[in-house]
Amino acid sequence: MPHPWRSLWYRALGLCLVLGLALALAVAYFPTYAENIGGIKKLAPLPVLRSLLDELEAGGLWAYMSGQHLFKGCNTIGCVAAVVFGAFAVAGESERRTLEIVLARPRSRRSVLLERYAAGVLALALPTFATTFAIDPLMALWDIPGDFPAWLLALSALHQSLFLAAVFSLAFLCSTLAQRPGRIAGILLALGMVQFSLYLVETATRWSVFRLADVWTFRRIEQQAALDAPVVIGLAAFCLLCLIAAERAFARRLPH
Amino acid sequence: MPRVTPPHAGISIRGLCRDFGAQRALHPLDLELEPGAIVGLVGPNGSGKSTLLRLLVGLLRPSAGQAWVGGAELVGDGLAVRQRTAFAPGEIACYPELSGHAHLDWFLEGRGREARLIGRRLMERLGLPGSRLLRAYSHGMKRQLMFAAAMAPQVAVRILDEPTEGLDPTKRGEVLSILEEDRRAERTLLLSSHHLGEVDRACERLLFLNAGRLIADERAAELAERSKRLLRLSFASPEDAQRVAARIAGRARSVQTRAGRLTIELERADPRPLLADWAADPALPKPERIDYGQLSLPDLYRDLYGVEGL
Numbered sequence: 001m002p003h004p005w006r007s008l009w010y011r012a013l014g015l016c017l018v019l020g021l022a023l024a025l026a027v028a029y030f031p032t033y034a035e036n037i038g039g040i041k042k043l044a045p046l047p048v049l050r051s052l053l054d055e056l057e058a059g060g061l062w063a064y065m066s067g068q069h070l071f072k073g074c075n076t077i078g079c080v081a082a083v084v085f086g087a088f089a090v091a092g093e094s095e096r097r098t099l100e101i102v103l104a105r106p107r108s109r110r111s112v113l114l115e116r117y118a119a120g121v122l123a124l125a126l127p128t129f130a131t132t133f134a135i136d137p138l139m140a141l142w143d144i145p146g147d148f149p150a151w152l153l154a155l156s157a158l159h160q161s162l163f164l165a166a167v168f169s170l171a172f173l174c175s176t177l178a179q180r181p182g183r184i185a186g187i188l189l190a191l192g193m194v195q196f197s198l199y200l201v202e203t204a205t206r207w208s209v210f211r212l213a214d215v216w217t218f219r220r221i222e223q224q225a226a227l228d229a230p231v232v233i234g235l236a237a238f239c240l241l242c243l244i245a246a247e248r249a250f251a252r253r254l255p256h
Numbered sequence: 257m258p259r260v261t262p263p264h265a266g267i268s269i270r271g272l273c274r275d276f277g278a279q280r281a282l283h284p285l286d287l288e289l290e291p292g293a294i295v296g297l298v299g300p301n302g303s304g305k306s307t308l309l310r311l312l313v314g315l316l317r318p319s320a321g322q323a324w325v326g327g328a329e330l331v332g333d334g335l336a337v338r339q340r341t342a343f344a345p346g347e348i349a350c351y352p353e354l355s356g357h358a359h360l361d362w363f364l365e366g367r368g369r370e371a372r373l374i375g376r377r378l379m380e381r382l383g384l385p386g387s388r389l390l391r392a393y394s395h396g397m398k399r400q401l402m403f404a405a406a407m408a409p410q411v412a413v414r415i416l417d418e419p420t421e422g423l424d425p426t427k428r429g430e431v432l433s434i435l436e437e438d439r440r441a442e443r444t445l446l447l448s449s450h451h452l453g454e455v456d457r458a459c460e461r462l463l464f465l466n467a468g469r470l471i472a473d474e475r476a477a478e479l480a481e482r483s484k485r486l487l488r489l490s491f492a493s494p495e496d497a498q499r500v501a502a503r504i505a506g507r508a509r510s511v512q513t514r515a516g517r518l519t520i521e522l523e524r525a526d527p528r529p530l531l532a533d534w535a536a537d538p539a540l541p542k543p544e545r546i547d548y549g550q551l552s553l554p555d556l557y558r559d560l561y562g563v564e565g566l
Binding site: 003096097098103104105107108252254255 | 315365
């Protein structure tokens with residue numbers, strides 16, 4: 001798509017619909033979950049999953065909603081979207097041979113790159129915020145009592161958006177360095193699956209990046225009424241480093 | 257290092273070269289193209305034409321050397337250069353999901369409303385359906401769209417890579433007419449082609465590249481004049497051609513032999529004195545064929561510079 005801002009809306013809308021649908025199903029499932037939590041815990045095959053279910057039970061409604069929507073929905077669907085958006089941002093143009101006309105226009109490479117980066121991050125952040133703020137209305141729709149304060153929804157959505165921005169930034173950097181977006185996306189998605197597998201192994205969980213946006217993270221945000229500063233600063237720094245490296249790589253990028 | 261004042265608003269190149277790994281795509285080049293010049297860049301595929309053009313719009317960074325385009329120094333990513341230059345890439349790659357008009361507008365982003373209006377007028381003149389999606393455009397139509405986009409902005413320099421490639425003779429003529437009209441605006445126009453017959457119609461000066469080197473820089477009129485002084489003799493064997501070449505060396509401006517073919521560039525446009533002198537010597541072999549006054553510019557380049565593929 002030649003217009004990053006125009007394509008932003010299509011991508012954001014698409015992601016919003018998929019995340020929204022997953023959230024709606026999760027909300028609708030809540031009464032069944034609440035009734036059967038004991039049985040579900042007995043079925044959990046891994047210690048990590050059992051401790052996760054313990055945390056969900058102890059954390060109540062917020063732990064369930066943040067676990068279903070942010071940890072499960074956004075970390076799977078959102079990460080796939082982040083990888084695909086990032087991988088195609090520059091390498092996609094290269095593959096379809098349109099990078100030359102993108103670069104031949106009277107615009108600096110930096111502005112071209114920043115525009116694409118900003119559009120990609122917004123295409124992830126807007127659906128994350130929109131769907132997170134849709135939790136309350138969806139709960140009301142299914143007659144689930146309770147609501148969440150706006151600050152909790154906002155801080156959690158911001159944290160999750162930063163996590164997705166970090167994934168996007170890595171894919172974006174790879175996209176400025178390589179030619180084949182499909183290969184970039186494939187490698188990064190495989191890496192993501194390895195990371196998720198690590199998360200499910202009790203002794204290796206700490207090596208998984210998904211620890212940075214899991215149920216415990218969103219419970220801490222609720223309990224402390226603040227962002228998890230070290231994690232947020234770390235994620236923001238990672239995004240910035242990737243962007244700087246991408247800018248340097250793009251400055252030397254050949255049209256083909 | 258102090259900045260050098262640009263010599264003029266055309267194109268000025270000093271020692272510009274480009275390597276791709278260990279391979280030198282463009283050898284150090286010095287060139288002056290004054291404002292108002294229409295210059296053809298000619299050479300076979302892989303001769304370095306597109307590399308030079310991409311260097312001049314900042315799509316590639318030079319390995320060494322410097323250039324000024326439209327008065328702007330070619331440094332960094334060449335933004336200042338691209339603001340003063342319109343470029344039509346040689347490779348056709350478009351967004352099939354956009355209409356012709358939308359693609360033109362996107363290409364002319366930052367060029368102003370006037371450029372878009374001129375671009376649309378050019379599209380109409382070339383018979384391009386602006387509302388149709390580019391996926392329905394033929395190769396030639398896409399080429400013309402790129403050409404219209406490059407001809408629309410009122411800039412100091414236009415750089416066009418193979419603007420007539422893939423066009424039928426009628427459209428090619430129209431494109432050359434538009435180029436002819438554009439020359440009145442005192443802007444520098446550099447266009448490449450690997451078809452010499454096309455650029456020699458539109459250009460007043462021809463630069464000839466081969467294997468990344470500039471091997472000839474000639475006025476088109478002088479070149480046409482030279483072609484009229486070319487005499488080509490075809491012999492049965494290379495030895496015969498060599499014998500005749502040895503005999504007439506020094507009596508012609510240049511003598512080239514390739515296989516059994518002898519190409520002579522005469523001092524003046526009358527071959528009769530040389531032919532009469534040669535015919536008077538019965539020991540010299542007789543040619544199987546004599547070509548005179550019919551040699552095209554591609555023939556001239558092939559025979560004088562030994563480059564095929566034009």
